[in-house]
Amino acid sequence: MSNTPKPDAATLLAIWKKATLIKLNDERIIKQMMAGKLVMPYYSPRGQEIIPSALSMHLTDDDYICTIYRGIHDMLAKGFPLGELWAELAGRATGTCKGKGGPMHLTHPAKGMMVTTGIVGSSMPIATGLGWAAKLDGKNRVSVANFGDGAANIGAFHESMNMAALWKLPVIFMCQNNLYAEHTSAADSRVVDRISARADAYGMPGVTVDGNDPDEVYGATKIAIERARAGEGPTLIEAVTFRFNGHLLGEAGTYMDKQLYAECQAKDPMPILRARLLTEGIATEDDLVAVEADINGQIDVALAAAMAAPFPDPSELKRDVFAQDLA
Amino acid sequence: MSNTPKPDAATLLAIWKKATLIKLNDERIIKQMMAGKLVMPYYSPRGQEIIPSALSMHLTDDDYICTIYRGIHDMLAKGFPLGELWAELAGRATGTCKGKGGPMHLTHPAKGMMVTTGIVGSSMPIATGLGWAAKLDGKNRVSVANFGDGAANIGAFHESMNMAALWKLPVIFMCQNNLYAEHTSAADSRVVDRISARADAYGMPGVTVDGNDPDEVYGATKIAIERARAGEGPTLIEAVTFRFNGHLLGEAGTYMDKQLYAECQAKDPMPILRARLLTEGIATEDDLVAVEADINGQIDVALAAAMAAPFPDPSELKRDVFAQDLA
Amino acid sequence: MTEPKTMTPKTMTMVEAINKALHDAMEADPKVLVLGEEVGDKEGGGVMGVTAGLSTKFGTDRVKSTPITEQAIIGAAIGASIGGYRPVAEIMLMNFIAVPMDMIVNHAAKLRFMSGGQTSVPIVIRTMTGTGFQTGGQHSDYLEAWFAHTAGIKVVAPSCPDDGYGLMRSAIEDNDPVLFIENLPTYWNPGPVSGQHVPIGKARIAREGTDVTIVAHSLMVHRAAAAAEELAKEGISVEIIDLRTISPWDKEGVLASCAKTGRALVVHEAVRQFGIGAEIASTIGDELWGTMKAPVKRLGGAFSAVPFSKPLEDAFAPQPADIAATVKLLMG
Amino acid sequence: MTEPKTMTPKTMTMVEAINKALHDAMEADPKVLVLGEEVGDKEGGGVMGVTAGLSTKFGTDRVKSTPITEQAIIGAAIGASIGGYRPVAEIMLMNFIAVPMDMIVNHAAKLRFMSGGQTSVPIVIRTMTGTGFQTGGQHSDYLEAWFAHTAGIKVVAPSCPDDGYGLMRSAIEDNDPVLFIENLPTYWNPGPVSGQHVPIGKARIAREGTDVTIVAHSLMVHRAAAAAEELAKEGISVEIIDLRTISPWDKEGVLASCAKTGRALVVHEAVRQFGIGAEIASTIGDELWGTMKAPVKRLGGAFSAVPFSKPLEDAFAPQPADIAATVKLLMG
């Protein structure tokens, strides 16, 4: 991957900022949940911050993304407004989905965040359709389908990849391989080592990158997105990473290989990138602390506003079922 | 494919006999339908005779097969009794399925013919399950999933191939690639040329053979079945062939490439194999004519018996819904 | 319920009427797309010709033949609709709708609600079904009940070409997903087509009468009509309500007719048990409590898969004679 | 309906009861298999522990954790069952059942009939669901109506550990496919378990009463019981029929109770429209025509996806207060 495009210093800093927002936001969610102040099923993306942060360097608000229950990092990287996020997590009427969707269905089309799904594999066919719309529009938009390693074994993966390749749609299939699907390891899910190798079956380029390395993710996504914008069709990217807080917050995690966990911890991208920014002189400790403080401040505001906001009225059950309200 | 096992003279003759039964049976069905004496949706396998005929040389009644609406050739090659076949096609109470299943659901477990499905792709997950049963039984049985080229684009293909490879099940995925899926050509269905290449995605061997060549089909299926019986897992075989009577009997066929059709006609396996038997001195013209006459005689008997048999009583709607009859 | 049509109609088959509606809709709105297996002219314009001519006229960008890939077909339609288009997706036969069920029920029907109204899924899913051609257990089912039970998707099923045209135009312009069910055996029956839109959610009085109300849709409207003809000879006056829309169904229209006749029979081809007739019958029983002259009856398909053999297939779904017999039972 | 149990019962949660049933069934019959996502002990013995201990005890050949591959899971179960086994397949949550819908409805439910009885599919499909944990639109639905409308598959839904144990044993021994619906929010409620088989198709009188019959299943039995307690204070005597089996449902048992009380309310958590309550209500209305004292009422989930926000989620499904209010309405 040595001759793939690399992020410059400013971009690297921008990636870190997004990643830090994701990480601090995750910590705050967990804190609130532990304190019993927030109740929801939470699939923490802690550890996967770099993938969407680097990817989103190449996206505009016009580009589409679809993601999964674990996709808060994808959303934040694409610019999801914090206030509407927290209000949604708290089930308030001021949430982006008026509290109807919750963490598993975060949606914000104003910034291209079209669908969050709780059904494994289902982000892919829909993102493929958005790619079709993008192609018809002729505005060089791309559509990103985020999904996990486990999703690579379900039928919807196969059908979407085949259709997107056949129709040369501007779709980036972004497989965030965090080594586990719920409690199931890769070895118990498939024989082949690399998910990216499955791209061959569709005549599509496929590439595996270190999902914790901003250079690799930045480079691979740049190539894929340029390819898509140029009308050359979809790419499958497998970004290898890890999720530190298990599948669902609160689980025991006994299924996880302890040695593997330790190895992954040593590769936690957040301290590594932070250290790198300092080492490479891209920022000073003060700079970084200031960014962190600023982000925490933004979260404070969003959280406070969310908690103060009203819950939706029961009559909301009759709204948004159809375009026209139910009687 | 030069060092793969080849059929000896007796086996070649046996393959031709099965193939001839399939061909003559097909001709008779069409004759009856044209005369208005048989009414049903008919998906003729004319042109695909060699595939199951050669494959079944390696199967016993204990081995399982699942097939599709176009699978009468698969059934006959495995030994489906003609009388129960014709009675079923004629919708009679004496049919193998008592007239309830019809041509799309031919079943005859006594000889290992477990499921015929009308839903594209669905033979594969079920054959995979039969492979699981076979493995648990520990009797070296194999399970064959027959399906078409079009089915290779549906999700069930992906899921079954992955599971069978992961669990090392004794399954033969037999893709009968007849170049069309209904009215859709390969080029409009997928980017990759060879369906067998998709086996790589599952860590499974995949091979493409000329489905009209008894040597190639015999050899590839022998290897795959031996592999399966030895506990080494599944194989994907793509047997390239053609179906001469279109998708559904009676269709116009205007979608078909005329030149391709002519090329395929020149490769019709039935006259070629017949000529070969004579050239190689495996049989005399008299031998072959005698076989043909015998088969036609058998069909006469089956047909006459079917037409004389009673239709099922309407009370049959209450039977076989559950193990216990409905009230 | 809607007023009778007044324009001079043309005679068309159902196939022609739906084909014309698709042509007119694609002409009227460049955002309308068509996709599905064999829908393009290269593949014959649909196995039954319902989409004939569209790809030639509107191009293969807007009219896309697909591989056999029902999950991706509906997924593509959902995605394109969220992206601003109005795709009409074909699922060749209704039994195959089980394959993309997740896409339809968990996604198409729910995205508007789950997003708090930020996204909408204005797609039409066309599908065909019906007993009568001996296509057996996996090619004949009516499955409208599954979708009527699903909030967020509308279900329509025309019985005549005029409604075929008019409901298709309305379905495409509707801002929500619509499942559009076509009956195969009556595809080539001719009928007048006025070219008017037919509102979703409004039933049609297919025959006026005073003694008994029969509520039906799709093929069963014709079987009910045949029964009504016979019953008329015996002096029994049957009113037939063609639901046209199954969800949201025209409760007011149905109740008004039942209030008038005091007797009701609901007929559908789908399996009777837990079919849509149950909702309609229990609603009539509840809302018109104390005013009906007889219990509300239901007829539907047998509790079995659809059989292949002709005599069994004929016995599976309600026939005019079954309908007439049940009406007589209601007349006491 | 069945007689009350007489053995000395142990106290167990629903999770423990079903787990024990699986253990006992696997012990009793070497042909019983278990498969699904995370069902093995390596993966935690099921996300809720329902299959805990099985793979350790019976080995990973008989108890197989699968990839995320619902079509292959059900396909594998069907194939293995035709091959002579009795697989218990888990679909982790009921909404995900939309993914293998084709396998269940077009195959598992139909193969016996379409083969004229030559093959059978003795599988159990376990699944879990229910509102209450704010899991939102794609993780909470009750979809029993789809399967009740499908000939060839049975549907059961226990409300208490005793029935959880007994129905699971019967389901596994049944020679037809059985969909087994577990309620998540009451998984850990303890109750007595007698260790007896519970026959499929027989309802249970969960509470005896004389004024009104409430027909319910799963969680709604508990909500009905809470309502009945309140109503008792006002002198209204409620009889609660716990259906336990939804298809084939215990018509005789339900009708006997309704004939006694003369008033009926059917309650389920699934969306009310076209839900299973409609079949039951319209059957009561028809069969007990002229003898009921009030119209048969139905309560069910709202006509929407299940919402995330707590107050909305609470308003979605019938609460004891809604049930009590409807009973009072029936009492006039």
Ligand SMILES: Cc1ncc(C[n+]2csc(CCOP(=O)(O)OP(=O)(O)O)c2C)c(N)n1
């Ligand atoms: C169709 C379907 N099956 C099962 C589930 C339950 N489930 C939720 S997340 C998950 C694991 C998914 O793993 P992966 O795709 O690797 O994504 P990750 O959670 O690791 O990000 C499973 C099995 C589901 N949501 N949808």
Ligand SMILES: Cc1ncc(C[n+]2csc(CCOP(=O)(O)OP(=O)(O)O)c2C)c(N)n1
């Ligand atoms: C899930 C599903 N979708 C669509 C169909 C309609 N259909 C029946 S056969 C067929 C073509 C199948 O082609 P292929 O797999 O190549 O098999 P062939 O008929 O050529 O033998 C289609 C689309 C179906 N039966 N099932």
Ligand SMILES: [Mg+2]
């Ligand atoms: Mg994962």
Ligand SMILES: [Mg+2]
């Ligand atoms: Mg083909």
